Amino acid sequence: MKIPSHIAIIMDGNGRWAVERGLPRKQGHIAGVNAFKKIISKAAELGVRALTVYAFSTENWNRPRTEVDFILNLFQKTLLKQADELFKNNVKVKVIGRRNGLSRALTNTIEKIEEMTAGNKGIQLNIAFNYGGRAEIVDMVKKIVNDFAVNNETNISLTEQDINRYLYNPGLADVELLIRTGGERRLSNFLLWQSAYTELCFFDKYWPDFTAEDLVSAIKIFQQRERRFGGLNKVGEDYVD
Numbered sequence: 001m002k003i004p005s006h007i008a009i010i011m012d013g014n015g016r017w018a019v020e021r022g023l024p025r026k027q028g029h030i031a032g033v034n035a036f037k038k039i040i041s042k043a044a045e046l047g048v049r050a051l052t053v054y055a056f057s058t059e060n061w062n063r064p065r066t067e068v069d070f071i072l073n074l075f076q077k078t079l080l081k082q083a084d085e086l087f088k089n090n091v092k093v094k095v096i097g098r099r100n101g102l103s104r105a106l107t108n109t110i111e112k113i114e115e116m117t118a119g120n121k122g123i124q125l126n127i128a129f130n131y132g133g134r135a136e137i138v139d140m141v142k143k144i145v146n147d148f149a150v151n152n153e154t155n156i157s158l159t160e161q162d163i164n165r166y167l168y169n170p171g172l173a174d175v176e177l178l179i180r181t182g183g184e185r186r187l188s189n190f191l192l193w194q195s196a197y198t199e200l201c202f203f204d205k206y207w208p209d210f211t212a213e214d215l216v217s218a219i220k221i222f223q224q225r226e227r228r229f230g231g232l233n234k235v236g237e238d239y240v241d
């Protein structure tokens, strides 16, 4: 059975998980990191080639400053703490999203872990942080316009493959399976370009409760889906007009 080569996860529901336990929301974010650690190792074990997780969106700045600061700090601490483990496990880490708005210390930490793991050949982990699908498209268009201007190019020819080279992680395959926890059925500005034909899988449980078994069950659901990419299904192919 086919294992999806690229899985994306909207890790949602940390705050509600905490509030329902009478805890401050930040405890939910801490629990969310723990859930993530189990999922990355399970995904690697299953042979998933790329895992992209949504950790902080361009819209999440709209939250109270205390929560935003807590998430920024937790992210940096987690990167520092997990760097050796990720390196040892052959994980290639990339942080996708806008770097402006992030502190110098955080960007340094991001650059360090990216450099350190750049040669790793195992699972590719993309952490979407200060990420927005529309921001990525805007940044892509800016890079393209700039490249054409630099080369004095007026005859603009572009393919979908060309666009891919201008995204935050050039060469990354399309998302095959997109999982969202926390009960909402929306994309919240995640991977708009890469998700054109992704299979969607929603879980009502909150992210801190998501387990390795849940990942396996999402993959089983994916394996039962018939992907058509606009073509015909098996019955349709056999049909002679």
Ligand code: IPE
Residues within 6 Å of the ligand: 011, 012, 013, 014, 015, 016, 017, 055, 056, 057, 060, 071, 182
């Ligand atoms: C997802 O959990 C993590 C981030 C968006 C940073 P939330 O913080 O959105 O949790 P809920 O959805 O409010 O429960």
Ligand code: IPE
Residues within 6 Å of the ligand: 010, 011, 012, 013, 054, 055, 056, 057, 060, 184, 186, 188
């Ligand atoms: C999406 O969750 C972003 C992350 C999980 C990082 P949100 O909680 O921000 O999404 P909305 O606001 O419910 O759409």
Ligand code: MG
Residues within 6 Å of the ligand: 012, 013, 014, 182
């Ligand atoms: Mg949420």
